Amino acid sequence: MLIRRIARPLLSVAFIGQGVDALRNPKPAADAARPALEGMRQLPDPIGTNLPSDAETFARINAAVQIGGGLLLATGKMPRLASAALAFTVIPGSLGGHMFWNQSDPQRKADERRAFMTDLSLLGGLIIAAVDTEGKPSLGWRGRRAARKVTEAVSAALPAGAASGATLADSPLAEKLGHGLHAARERGAELADVARDRAPELAEAARERAAALAEIARERGPVIADAARGRAAEIADVARERAPEIADAAKGRAVTLADAARERAPELAEAAQKRAEAARYRAGDLADTARTQTKKQRRRLS
Structure with missing residues (x-):
């Protein structure tokens, strides 16, 4: 559909640009991701133990995912998977890079709050893109429909069910x-x-x-x-x-x-x-x- 061909590249531009900047200069991205990385290390195994200990390494991995996922989303290749991957990259950057509640300067606090809300808006758009089936029925709908058909077929073949209480003669x-x-x-x-x-x-x-x-x-x-x-x-x-x-x-x-x-x-x-x-x-x-x-x-x- 034409709207998706336009909207997906627009949604991926911010992530591709942010990923390229992080690869060129990983120190600011590492400083922004460090608080989130320290919090995620407290998660139970195997998540906490498999996270890299170096914040710059984590920032480079996050940037690579942003570039790869952004290119896939922009070209329409595996858009749902790419949107889900990009959604996970938003969380470390938003929590660590825009903690406006810690700022004392009103102007700085307002700027960080605006950037934080922008990232939340991007996260919402990525969630919508991740569940977009392009008009096709979702897996949940297909599963419920198949289960309903099986139930109807069994009920038709075995009309003397315990729930209905009817006999085979009737x-x-x-x-x-x-x-x-x-x-x-x-x-x-x-x-x-x-x-x-x-x-x-x-x-x-x-x-x-x-x-x-x-x-x-x-x-x-x-x-x-x-x-x-x-x-x-x-x-x-x-x-x-x-x-x-x-x-x-x-x-x-x-x-x-x-x-x-x-x-x-x-x-x-x-x-x-x-x-x-x-x-x-x-x-x-x-x-x-x-x-x-x-x-x-x-x-x-x-």
Whole structure:
């Protein structure tokens, strides 16, 4: 958007200029950041122990962040991250460089208070830039929307929730299933009635079709027989020509089959023995059944 392309470079100008000045002459920036640095060293680990002990080193790091973050913000590259980084660089400079409450001179105090409020205004602008999504939904909104969709989907799939107190039989899903089953039942009855009404008509059509097919078969029978006789002679000639080739192939195949038969002979013999034993057991059962049936038949006859 055009407004962002204009506003972001304007917001970053102050930080880029301040960072360049601090790198050229780090002593004033170090003096301004020293009170804030001493206060931050009192923070618990790992923040307090990882801060540099030299105020000038801290001022140079702060200046580098201001220049880098200002350039990223001015060019629109990672503007939210750059704005957040610049916001953190405002705090040491404002607290240490513009402590107007310690000034005794009224004019000096007014100047420091004005500079302090200017830095607070810049901090507010950076916070707004850090949360600017350029019209896109934020991560929090997306998370809440996704959670709401999941909740609605679960509620729709499991309508018998404990909170609603409704039963599955009263749910919309159950109503839809019941309606579908009722419609299927009605459709089945309708199709059965149609089948009963059209059964004689279909049977008559089948008889007429069978008669027509039989007549066609009688008419085309001689033609098919003549074609078969002509084709038989041709097939016989081909068979005579290819007989030696087929015989050689059969001999080669016979050797292969013989080897396979020899290899599987014990397995086949064992299978045959099992089948024979099963047949003997089955024969005994059949014989007993036959005797029983014969006795019953004799009793009925007598």
